[in-house]
Amino acid sequence: MSGTDLDLTSLITETPVSVPYWAALRAGRLDFQRCRACGNAWLPPREECPRCLEADWAWETASGHGRVISWVVYHVAPNQMFASRVPYNVAIVELDEGPRLITNLLGDDGRSPRIEAPVQLEIQEEGGLAMARFRLV
Amino acid sequence: MSHPLRGKYVIAGIGKTRFGRLPDRSTISMNVEACREALADAGVEKEAVDALFVKYPTSRFESMYGQKLAEAMGIQPRVGGVWDQAGASNISQIAFACMSIEAGLCEVALVTFADNPKSGTREAYSRPRGDDAPYGWFGVPATYAMIARRHMEEFGTTSRQLGEIAVVCRANGARNPDAQLRKAITLDDHQASPWIVEPLHRDDCCLVSDGGAAVVVMSAERARQLGVRAPVPILGFGQGQTSWEVAQRPTLTETCARESAAVAFRMAGIQPGDVDVCELYDCFTIVVLMTLEDYGFCKKGEGGHFVEGGRIALDGSLPINTSGGLLSETGMPGMQHVLEGVRQVRGTSVNQVKNAGVVVVSNQGGTMHTHSTLVLGG
């Protein structure tokens, strides 16, 4: 990924519930939430467990292992900020622990992965953000 | 025993503006024109209208929009307002109109939509998707592309098969003098059109359009009393909502279209084999393919094969999107499909299918988040 002069921080809105998520990434961890009441695990950060609706949860650190659910390649930049990135991939990855997230795939230029392919977390600094990307293994 | 609501309500009139680029028109103005034309088509005075259901303009949310429109039309509807299921809203509101009349809340309803994203702002279609934007996750096409990719790798669906849908919609639109884009394409044209978000080509993606369309809903009995010229019976309706964002959806390749159609088909007392024409929401070609599967016209995963060989063309066994749909007639989210469904049952379409006795119309919104189904028939 290129674009080291980008400021990506303006694209996110940290909220009380998501501050620890971004702080963990800066510290080199991908954390997700797990419900103490029912055991459900999820991302992105939210206040209540979407399964049992309780607000009794704790942060847990992901192993970093996951698999590809699907992926696309942008050929038209959505705006000027991403003009130098195209073509670039965006993927959905499911962590072994269950939560899913939007990410970018690393390795082989992201053009030949297949769904269900195993991936490994690789946190990268870009544009002032620590980003949870995944390398095809 | 037939469902008590089957055929009890009708679409009494349809109306629309021109489609395309209408830079000098406000959305209120286009809604008023569409409603005026729909009332004229039904032969009903506006004084008879006591309900106004509105889908807010997609490109710009405005609080109390339904009341602003009622003011512009000089009516005081007993029931009305704005309903937001994105592209599923129009059919859902036709259903709510029927239910409101059934409950005795009102008697004659207008259901209307207008927007001007072509001459105004298209930001709604390219917006950052929450805190995932730093990954480059923007806009609407990519979310459908994500589903299309999963479908392709899970079931072997090909881009050429998606192209079959585009070719049919564009051919039908080319024969429709009211369509915004009247240029037929070949499969090779589809394949040669540039990638937008791979695996979706430009020709897999709908138009962006200004325009408005409206329908008048009332009971079949009221239509007889008012001397409505060509009422079209509503045989069934249904809804379903997946709600999960694409990334969180447990199964990307199935949608709540299945539940929506099951309810609508049961109300109408029909099976997929009874359907003569489909007007299927086609913001992206993959939606049509998956709707055909989820509605039961073929098995899950067989949609790609189903659309091959001319089956869905005008002279095929299941013609679809006979006015061109979102891919060719207008990018309007859904109401144009209802209007064409009405024309098919009346026998007045420019691409008329012989003996169109049962017509199924689908609407959907978000990224297959919401779905609604309408069954029309003579």
Ligand SMILES: [Zn+2]
């Ligand atoms: Zn829970």
